[in-house]
Amino acid sequence: MIVPYPLTNQKYAKKLRKMITEDYRLLEIADLNGTKIFENATVSNCIPFIQKSQPLGELRISQIFEDRIIREVLRKTPNHLRQDEDKYVWNLSKEERTGNRYSEMNVLGDFCYISKGMVVNAHENVEKGAFVKEDLISPHYDDIHSRKYLEAKDIDKYQIRRERYLEWNTERCPDKLSRPTFRELYDCPKLIMNCLGTINVTIDEDEHYLHNHSIYCAVLWKDLKEVSNKSILSSVKKFSKLSRKKMEELSERINLYYLLGVLNSSKTDQLLADQRGGDYHIYPEHIRNLPIPLPNNELQDEIGNIAKEILFRRVKNQDYTDLIQRINELVDRLYP
Secondary structure (H helix, E strand, O other): OOEEEEOOHHHHHHHHHHHHHHHHHEEEEOOOOOOOOOOOOOEEEEEEEEEEEOOOOOEEEEEOOOOOOOOEEEEHHHHHHEEOOOOEEOOOOOOOOOOOOOOOEEEHHHHHEEEEEEEEEOOOHOOOOEEEHHHHHEEEOOOOOEEEOOOOHHOOOEEOOOOOEEOOOOOOOOOEEEEEOHHHHHHHHHEEEOOEEEOOOOEEOOOOOEEEEOEEEEEHHHHHHHOOOHHHHHHHHOOOOOOOHHHHHHHOOOOHHEEEEEEOOOOHHHHHHHHHOOOOEEEEEEHHHHHHEEOOHHHHHHHHHHHHHHHHHHOOOOOHHHHHHHHHHHHHHHHH
């Protein structure tokens, strides 16, 4: 059966993965990740072949090649397919991965509220089709297009490459958007990052950019202390092991520039690969569950100051290769 690739690694399919591997014989998984199978679909696919019999022997893992032929690339036992006991993610690669690394650490969601941005078109139940994203965006500032606006294609590691302006505080925006989020989300210092491919993170300390759902943001819990709404309450209830008060206290002890350096490090690429299981997409739960060390202020400041210098050099188009290497070295030491 051809299905979305997230079947292999997302939380919603955990019970199904467990049932397939423990109660049935999984003969083969065709890994089609990164290949556009259906013209109008953005999600990647895979094809599991399942036999109604007891689990037995190895299963084949195949991939699609440039000639559009699907060929076997390796074999695994069901036990080796399973990446970890907790999330039951399927690892379709030769790499050794584990989703349980650094379980004693806090995760990013303990320090930050994680959210997608707004969906910038008319709400389906209010004024469906009344306007689309392009109707609200302008390359220039004016009285209507009054807030700076970003999408994922506008950012890179430590860099904002393009700014545009979004219609704001008008009759239709944000109140009639399909997903308006909440206004206070955009008025705090925050980290902003993409949701596809390699993670690219930069910081928005003063500009207070608006952004759409192609970008995730991470806002320190302490900066939302006075904000209470359904989105935040639901997030705490569904995803947090700690109380909101405890997370606010924890966030007082961490430096946003330190987090910027950690999230852009090679170590985070490795940790995300463990969680994503080869998926091209980055989901909020991947970001939320990234393990984050909490070192002393001196080390946080050292990493944070290097991140600031990278931001400066990127603006000046100066080489910063030495600084990337230094951050990677410092961050690696934080993950024994």
